[in-house]
Amino acid sequence: MPSCSPDCCVFQAVEIIKVFGEDGSGKVVEVPADMTARDVCQLLVYKSHCVDDNCWTLVEHHPLLGLERCLEDHELVVQVQAGMSSESRFVFRKNYAKYEFFRNPLNFFPEQMVAWCQESNGSIPPSQLLQNFLNSSRCPEIQGFLYLKETGRKSWKKLCMFLRRSGLYYSTKGTSKEPRHLQLLSDLEESNVYSVTTGRKMHNAPTDYQFCIKPSKVRSDVKELRMLCAEDEQSRTCWMTAFRLLKYGILLYQNYKIPQQRKAPLAPFSAPVRSVSENSLVAMDFSGRTGRVIDNPVEAQSAALEEGHSWRKRSQRMNVLGSPSPLHPSSLSSVIHRTQLWFHGRIVREESHKMIMQQGQVDGLFLIRDSQSNPKAFVLTLCHHQKIKHFQILPFEEDGQSFFSLDDGATKFTDLIQLVEFYQLNRGVLPCKLKHPCTVVAL
Numbered sequence: 318m319p320s321c322s323p324d325c326c327v328f329q330a331v332e333i334i335k336v337f338g339e340d341g342s343g344k345v346v347e348v349p350a351d352m353t354a355r356d357v358c359q360l361l362v363y364k365s366h367c368v369d370d371n372c373w374t375l376v377e378h379h380p381l382l383g384l385e386r387c388l389e390d391h392e393l394v395v396q397v398q399a400g401m402s403s404e405s406r407f408v409f410r411k412n413y414a415k416y417e418f419f420r421n422p423l424n425f426f427p428e429q430m431v432a433w434c435q436e437s438n439g440s441i442p443p444s445q446l447l448q449n450f451l452n453s454s455r456c457p458e459i460q461g462f463l464y465l466k467e468t469g470r471k472s473w474k475k476l477c478m479f480l481r482r483s484g485l486y487y488s489t490k491g492t493s494k495e496p497r498h499l500q501l502l503s504d505l506e507e508s509n510v511y512s513v514t515t516g517r518k519m520h521n522a523p524t525d526y527q528f529c530i531k532p533s534k535v536r537s538d539v540k541e542l543r544m545l546c547a548e549d550e551q552s553r554t555c556w557m558t559a560f561r562l563l564k565y566g567i568l569l570y571q572n573y574k575i576p577q578q579r580k581a582p583l584a585p586f587s588a589p590v591r592s593v594s595e596n597s598l599v600a601m602d603f604s605g606r607t608g609r610v611i612d613n614p615v616e617a618q619s620a621a622l623e624e625g626h627s628w629r630k631r632s633q634r635m636n637v638l639g640s641p642s643p644l645h646p647s648s649l650s651s652v653i654h655r656t657q658l659w660f661h662g663r664i665v666r667e668e669s670h671k672m673i674m675q676q677g678q679v680d681g682l683f684l685i686r687d688s689q690s691n692p693k694a695f696v697l698t699l700c701h702h703q704k705i706k707h708f709q710i711l712p713f714e715e716d717g718q719s720f721f722s723l724d725d726g727a728t729k730f731t732d733l734i735q736l737v738e739f740y741q742l743n744r745g746v747l748p749c750k751l752k753h754p755c756t757v758v759a760l
Contacts, residue, residue: 330349330350331350332348332350332394333347334346334394334395334398334407335406335407336361336375336406336407336408336409337406337407337409337760338408338757338758338759339408339409339410339675339757340759342760344361344364344365346360349395350395351393352393352394352395353393354374354375354389354390354394354397355390357375357394358373358390358409361373361760364760365758367758371576372411372413372415372753373409373410373412374387374388374409374410374411374412374415375387375394375407375408375409376388376408376409376410376412377401377405378405378407378514379401379404381404381405382539382542383513383514383515384512384529384531384542385408385511386510386511386512389561389568389569390572390575391568391571391572394407400533401536409760410676411676411677411755412675412676413753414678414679416572416573417677417679418558418562419570419573422447425555425558426446426459426558427551429461430459430460430461430552430555431457431459432457432459432460432479450562451562451566451570456481456482456563456566457559458479458480458481459479459480459555459556459559460477460478460479461478461555461556462478462548463475463476463545463547463556464476464522464523464545464547465478465487465502465545465546466520466522466546468540469540471520471521472521473521473522473523473546476488477491477492479499480559482505483504483505484503484505485505485530485543485560486500486501486502487499502543503530503532503543505560505563507532507533508530508531508532508533508543509530509531509533510528510530510560510561511528511530511531512529512557513527522544522546524546524547524548524549526548526550526553527553528545528553528557529542530545531543550678550703550704551703653732653733653734654732654733657685657733657734657737657754658754658758659683659684659685659737659755659756660686660733661685661686661757662686662687663687664686665689666689666696666698666707669684669696669698669705669755670705672684672757673698673700673705673755678700678703678705679700679752680701680702680749680752681699681750681751681752681753682700682752683699683700683751683752683755684698684754684755685698685710685737691709691711693712694709694711694712695709695721695733696710697709697710697723697747699747699748699749701748706748708723708746708747709723710723710733710736711726713726713729719731721733723736723740723745723746728745
C-alpha cells in the first residue's frame with residue numbers, strides 16, 4: 318500500500334462547538350483551528366437563512382460570572398473556547414454598534430475624556446481622532462473617573478483612571494499623572510473587556526453602568542476580575558470602545574473594511590440589503606412626468622403626511638392571496654405583524670431594554686411589543702442618543718375600520734407593517750427614523 322507523504326496529506330484538527338440563539342435554540346458547528354468568529358457567523362447566517370448585513374456577532378457568554386463580550390471578527394474561535402469554562406457558551410446575536418465608532422467617532426469619544434482633545438483647545442476632525450487611535454506610535458489617552466470594586470469586598474472606590482495602549486492605570490494621588498502616582502490595574506494584551514449582564518444589586522454597584530476587565534487566561538476566578546462602574550452610558554461606552562481600539566488597533570479597521578471590499582456573489586437564501594444614509598434621503602414629488610426634489614421643508618412635511626394618509630387607502634395585503642373566504646381586514650391588521658422580525662409579542666419593558674442594549678445602542682434600533690397596560694395597543698421601543706424611549710401605538714376606529722397611530726390619530730395606518738415602513742422613511746413625531754430592527758433568530 319503506497320505511503321502518503323507529508324506534502325500530499327494535510328490533516329487539520331477540528332473542534333466541535335455549540336452555538337446558541339437568543340431564544341435558547343442551539344446548533345452544533347465543526348470549527349477548524351483557523352476558523353475566525355467572522356467565518357462562524359457567516360456559516361450560521363447561511364444555515365439559518367438570514368440576511369448577511371455584517372452585523373452578526375459571536376458572543377462569549379459567562380452565566381456564572383454574569384459577563385459577556387462580542388468576539389472580534391478576526392479572533393480564532395477555538396482559542397477563545399480554550400479559555401472558557403464548561404458553563405460558558407457562544408451566542409449568535411446581532412450587534413449594530415460593532416463598528417459604529419468608525420462612522421460617528423465623536424459620539425463615542427467625548428472631548429473631555431480624550432486627553433489630547435483638551436490640549437488642542439478646539440474641535441477635532443473625526444478622521445484625525447480615528448487616525449490617532451489607530452497609530453501605534455501616537456494614540457490618545459482616555460481619562461476620567463471610574464468606580465473600582467475593591468478585591469474581596471462589596472465596597473467601591475472612586476478613582477481617576479487613564480487608559481493607554483500599555484494598560485489601564487489609576488492614580489494613587491487625586492488626578493496626578495506623574496509616573497510615581499500611577500498604578501497599573503490591567504494589561505490590555507492579556508485581558509478583554511466585558512459587559513456585566515447581572516443587575517447592579519449583585520455587586521452593590523454605585524450606578525447601572527458596569528463593565529469588567531477579565532484576564533484572558535482566567536476561567537472562573539472572581540478574584541481576578543476588575544469590576545468597574547462609570548457615571549453614565551456615554552462614558553462607559555467610551556471606556557469599552559477605547560479598550561478595544563487600543564488593544565487591536567488597525568486590525569479593527571481592517572475588520573470593518575473587509576465586508577465593504579468583498580465583491581463575492583450573494584450566498585443562497587440572502588437578499589440584497591440597501592444601506593442608505595439618512596442624510597441622503599430626500600422628499601420627492603412624482604406627480605408630474607419626472608421626479609422633483611422638494612426643497613421647501615413645509616411642503617416636504619405636507620407630502621409625508623399625505624403619503625401616510627394614502628397608505629390607509631391601500632387594499633388589504635392578504636387579499637391578493639386569492640383566498641376564497643378572505644379574512645376580515647380588522648383581523649388581518651391584528652395578526653399580520655406577528656410575522657415580522659421586529660415584533661416580539663408579550664415581552665416586558667425590562668426585556669426590551671435588555672435586547673436593545675445587547676444589540677448595540679445605535680440611533681434607530683427598534684422593536685415593537687404588546688402593551689402591558691392596554692391589551693389592544695402596542696409599544697414602540699426605540700434607541701436614540703444611547704437612550705431607550707417608548708412610544709404607545711394606539712388603535713383607532715373610523716367608518717367601521719381599525720387603524721393604528723403613533724400621534725393620536727393624526728397619521729393612521731391599517732396595520733403595524735405599514736406604520737413601520739412609513740417611519741423608516743419619515744421621522745414624524747419620533748426623535749429619529751426607524752433604521753435597525755431588533756432581531757432574534759432561531760438556530
